[in-house]
Amino acid sequence: MGFSITAERGAPARLGANVAADGVSFAVHSGNAARVLLCLFDGSGEREIARLPLARQGDTHFGFVPGLAEGARYGLRAEGPWAPEAGHRFDPSKLLVDPYAVALDRPYRFDPVLTAPRQAGLDSAAVVPRAVVAKLDRTAAPLPFAPPGLTYETSVRAFSMRHASVPERVRGTVAALAEPAVLDHLVRIGVGSVELMPLAGWIDEAHLVCLGLCNAWGYNPIAHMAPDPRLAPGGWPEIRRSVEALHARGLRVLLDVVLNHSGEGPVEGPTLAYRGLDNALYYRHAEGQPGTLVNDTGTGNTFACDRAPVVALFLECLRTWVEVGGIDGFRYDLGTVLGRDDHGFRPDAPLLAAIAADPVLKDRIHVAEPWDVGPGGYRIGEFRPPFLEWQDRFRDDVRRFWRGESGRVGALATRLCGSPDLFDRFNRAPSVGVNFVAAHDGFSLADIVAYETKHNEANGEGNRDGHGENHSWNNGVEGPTDDPAILAARGRDLRALLATLFLSRGTPMLVAGDEFGRTQNGNNNAYAQDNATTWLDWDAADEALIRFVAALSALRRSHPALRLDAFPSGRPLPGTDVPDVSWLRADGSAMEADDWNDPERRLLVLQFAAPGADGRPARLLLAFNAGMKDAAIALPPAAPGERLVLALQSDCPDLLPRPLDPAHGLVVKARSVFVVTAEVVEPADGIP
Secondary structure, X not given: OOOOOEOOOOOOOOOEEEEEOOEEEEEEEOOOOOEEEXXXXXXXXXXXXXXXXXXXXXXXXXXXXXXXXXXXXXXXXXXXXXXHHHOXXXXXXXXXXXXXXXXXXXXXXXXXXXXXXXHHOOOOHHHOXXXXXXXXXXXXXXXXXXXXXXXXXXXXXXXXXXXXXXXXXXXOOHHXXXXXXXXXXXXXXXXXXXXXXXXXXXXXXXXXXXXXXXXXXXXXXXXXXXXXXXXXXXXXXHHHHHHHHHHHOOOEEEEEEOOOOOOOOXXXXXXXXXXXXXXXXXXXXXXXXXXXXXXXXXXXXXXXXXXXXXXXXHHHHHHXXXXXXXXXXXXXXXXXXXXXXXXXXXXXXXHHHHHHHOOOOOOOEEEEOOOOOOOOXXXXXXXXXXXXXXEHHHHXXXXXXXXXXXXXXXXXXXXXXXXXXXXOOOOOOHHHEEEOOOOOOOOXXXXXOOOOOOOOHXXXXXXXXXXOOOOOOOOOOOOOXXXXXXXXXXXXXXXXXXXXXXXXXXXXXXXXXXXXXXXXXXXXXXXXXXXXXXXOOHHHOOHHHHHHHHHHHHHHHHOHHXXXXXXXXXXXXXXXXXXOEEEEXXXXXXXXXXXXXXXXXXXXXXXXXXXXXXXXXXXXXXXXXXXXXXXXXXXXXXXXXXXXXXXXXXXXXXXXXXXXXXXXXXXXXXXXXXXXXEEEOOHHHOOO
């Protein structure tokens, strides 16, 4: 049948494609386009069957197509000036994907035709996905707000590609997350929230295609509210089913969203959506140079997140993931961009303020990566509620302490206390800081103790990419070894890093596979490795390490002094003479200035205390020994009705808890973490 378009029944206030009983309304924002055309395709998506000009009201181009139904495939073309020096790059030979698209009929793939200039006249329709008209069910129910707890960052594809208990048909997809073996593992290690790396439709960078590689992480999006068909071939229903399965086990789901840039990249990059619809509007340009894109992201373009149409687009994007997918919250890649205007960053910028005030979003979990690569881009500690923040200071200070650097005990103490130097303002709590020792970008946890330098040769960039300063060490041999002593040392250091993460105040984050010793063979920028480098090797999982992580997680959940979400002050708990934190010398006396300033000190001993369930202080002694020699320490006396118990020692993770005699002290083994708890005993038990 032939299709026509009318403005009389159009809905310019509702952007995107919206299904009515007898047709579909379309609306798209472009202030600088002369005309926007709606392109309709047949059921296969291969043949264009209609090209219809949209009417215009202000900066909105809109129309209603009678007889069109859910499942229809469409794209856009925009006419206007080709004036790159003024920021305009309109090219009607480029088929464009609607920024409000909620479904795609195929993945993006890079092709040189996408970068051809207008004068070449090369039509791009053959290589561009079609948006699919969909009537979404917006009744998903995220879990009630709660702090995220242990956050488990994972790439959907890498997580399950080699998981023997996941059916082959769903490996590498969102559906794998609903499999019983996956859910059991997450619950076993005490995960509170699963943080999924991007799911939105993305495109590979041109240079990767030339190298025969592809983007394995998805941080190069085009359609921000449309699931990528490679990760969610079942679309929104698949996402919702998996989220509901995670919810049923008490797990929240966070989604990593990339609202700072698009996969269109620099000006010489592909034209797929925003560039073709209104390059001057959607992207930020250099002051006085409208043809030069600002590159605060390191990817060649930066969204102008302070402009009203961009704010509206991203709010709708986030609401869609919540209302349709059931997502509980978001992690914002290069979050500083979201707070930038033409003058720099401010925490009350339009998009950040709108997220905090939005009725759907305000009670969700929001985690900012508080930096970008632009001027003044490092803003950790400067976001306002409700935003949590990634904590790279924790990562670096913990690594440097365990690497054995001089003078690091003070920095470690600050991180153990929840980083009050960063977050003790704006009425915030330690849980605002998301602590991690490893993240998706950088070394895996096991590689931190096995590689002194990065090994990114497989990325095809001459090992120039990735972080240069990793604060890592190799324990004597770079990379793989069969030496039992070196392997034992690496295991010991790995467990010490994990223990430090779980025993620190704040929100801990663990990368999928780090709980069982995954390696990336020294690649600290594995975004281009959609292969065994990033695919988790479940068959090689270290079961003993999984048990250790589960024990750490259980200890954190069970002890009041580790659950407490407050910055310790050193003052006594109410009604007691027990300080909420005490810093101790090896002989049990309080640390003095000389101790803190001793560059050779590698031992840090402290006691955390919190109100206990029975009214008495719940005490926890922690000892961190980064030295190469064992250290004898004094133990505090047990209070009446209590006994001291060595609850955990990282050098011998399978040892059962055992009572201690305070009079005999304790020897903290080299390169290890010891945890001593004060436990209430029944009178019949006696006190050892």
